[in-house]
Amino acid sequence: MAKLKVKPKQLLELGFPQNPAISMTMSVLEKQYKHATFEEVEEILRGLVTNPEDYWDDEVWGKIAERIKERQVEDAKTYHLAEQPLPFTTYGEENIEREAFLQMNTAMKLPITVAGALMPDAHSGYGLPIGGVLATENAVIPYGVGVDIGCRMCLSVLPISGSEFKKHEKSFEKALVENTNFGAGGHWAQSQMDYEVIDSPLFQEIDVLKNLQKKAAAQLGTSGSGNHFVEFGIVNFETDDDILGVKAGEYVALLSHSGSRGLGANIAKHYTNIAMDMRKLPREAQHLAWLMLDEAEGAEYWAAMNLAGDYASACHHEIHRRILKQLGTSVKVRIENHHNFAWKEQLADGREVIVHRKGATPANLGDMGIIPGSMTAAGYIVRGKGEVASLNSAAHGAGRKMSRRRAKESITQNEMKRLLRDSGVTLLDGGLDEAPHAYKDIESVMLSQKALVDVVAKFLPKIVKMDRA
Numbered sequence: 001m002a003k004l005k006v007k008p009k010q011l012l013e014l015g016f017p018q019n020p021a022i023s024m025t026m027s028v029l030e031k032q033y034k035h036a037t038f039e040e041v042e043e044i045l046r047g048l049v050t051n052p053e054d055y056w057d058d059e060v061w062g063k064i065a066e067r068i069k070e071r072q073v074e075d076a077k078t079y080h081l082a083e084q085p086l087p088f089t090t091y092g093e094e095n096i097e098r099e100a101f102l103q104m105n106t107a108m109k110l111p112i113t114v115a116g117a118l119m120p121d122a123h124s125g126y127g128l129p130i131g132g133v134l135a136t137e138n139a140v141i142p143y144g145v146g147v148d149i150g151c152r153m154c155l156s157v158l159p160i161s162g163s164e165f166k167k168h169e170k171s172f173e174k175a176l177v178e179n180t181n182f183g184a185g186g187h188w189a190q191s192q193m194d195y196e197v198i199d200s201p202l203f204q205e206i207d208v209l210k211n212l213q214k215k216a217a218a219q220l221g222t223s224g225s226g227n228h229f230v231e232f233g234i235v236n237f238e239t240d241d242d243i244l245g246v247k248a249g250e251y252v253a254l255l256s257h258s259g260s261r262g263l264g265a266n267i268a269k270h271y272t273n274i275a276m277d278m279r280k281l282p283r284e285a286q287h288l289a290w291l292m293l294d295e296a297e298g299a300e301y302w303a304a305m306n307l308a309g310d311y312a313s314a315c316h317h318e319i320h321r322r323i324l325k326q327l328g329t330s331v332k333v334r335i336e337n338h339h340n341f342a343w344k345e346q347l348a349d350g351r352e353v354i355v356h357r358k359g360a361t362p363a364n365l366g367d368m369g370i371i372p373g374s375m376t377a378a379g380y381i382v383r384g385k386g387e388v389a390s391l392n393s394a395a396h397g398a399g400r401k402m403s404r405r406r407a408k409e410s411i412t413q414n415e416m417k418r419l420l421r422d423s424g425v426t427l428l429d430g431g432l433d434e435a436p437h438a439y440k441d442i443e444s445v446m447l448s449q450k451a452l453v454d455v456v457a458k459f460l461p462k463i464v465k466m467d468r469a
Contacts, residue, residue: 081281088108139292140342149267159330216262256319259312305342309338355391365385382456397439413432
């Protein structure tokens with residue numbers, strides 16, 4: 001009698017998964033069915049694929065059935081991308097790197113995606129590009145929000161003139177040095193517990209938050225590394241702004257940029273891992289795994305994300321409180337806005353969607369925001385126009401044109417010092433990776449988004465504090 005010969009290709013055609021189940025099956029057939037015909041074993045093989053549970057107690061086929069079922073469960077969690085991306089609007093396309101477009105195209109192929117837009121400061125990131133705006137249906141993407149949840153800008157306009165600033169510039173420098181704390185492990189010796197966000201019951205209700213409350217309290221009022229900063233500058237209102245209640249003129253302003261510190265980072269890591277486990281995606285899209293808001297995991301992330309956003313805001317308020325207390329001054333008007341966040345919003349057709357703005361500023365009609373340039377370039381106070389095509393969004397800064405590594409390799413300390421001197425900016429701390437040369441031209445970025453925001457005032461940096469190089 002002829003010896004049974006079965007090839008892996010035949011098993012694949014029967015529906016066997018590409019995992020150890022194939023080699024295990026080949027071994028069983030060779031040892032125990034070597035004189036059978038293919039027709040005689042075909043029924044068993046088909047049964048293993050269609051109903052592996054029926055074979056779990058079988059001494060011969062049990063382990064193979066388990067492997068087949070494991071793969072079937074994994075495959076059931078695998079989601080496929082659309083062949084073509086949904087269309088999206090791009091602003092300042094000529095200054096955006098190819099990788100950012102590719103990442104946005106991938107995001108626009110997700111089965112949950114409804115709409116998207118790419119801001120003029122866009123560059124590549126993890127999952128969604130920095131400067132990417134994505135609207136989804138009933139789903140939130142942790143990496144679409146980003147690791148630094150609720151990273152934001154906060155600007156306090158002070159009742160101090162530019163001439164007064166020049167007279168007392170050393171006092172402003174001293175206030176920055178003594179009341180800021182930068183870096184991944186930065187914390188204050190005395191925790192700040194008198195903020196409502198620190199007492200949130202969510203710290204006890206959500207497992208991942210239970211061990212983060214004390215750390216969050218210690219880090220309140222501190223800033224991260226990278227492009228996070230606290231700086232004094234001169235803001236110029238060319239005309240009266242009745243909405244803000246500010247008369248035309250030149251004022252000193254305190255501007256800060258940072259996020260939710262270790263709290264947000266831990267939340268992002270925890271729920272990204274959950275999302276990636278729940279929903280398998282092709283390699284190029286794996287960091288875009290999502291959680292449905294009507295799932296327990298999605299609802300939990302949404303609550304934690306909002307807590308991190310409130311915490312980021314409290315961090316800024318504490319930074320500003322410390323500095324302004326030492327200077328003995330008050331706030332004339334304060335403007336602040338999140339980026340790296342997700343919001344429930346309505347599209348023009350009335351559909352409710354989740355809008356992710358990863359490195360993008362909310363620019364709904366009337367929204368106030370701050371769009372910084374670099375440590376020597378102007379920043380802008382803006383008011384949103386509510387442009388539908390941009391999903392009511394705008395840039396969150398100038399945007400990088402060099403990676404940190406490339407900046408360190410191609411920019412010299414002398415070049416940076418020369419630019420700082422020529423711009424009249426004092427840099428208290430900061431590295432070459434944040435040199436102005438590493439950023440796009442903020443004027444070009446603003447020109448590319450004239451349809452998205454109106455400029456209310458211009459901010460010129462004067463004293464900048466960042467993490468030490």
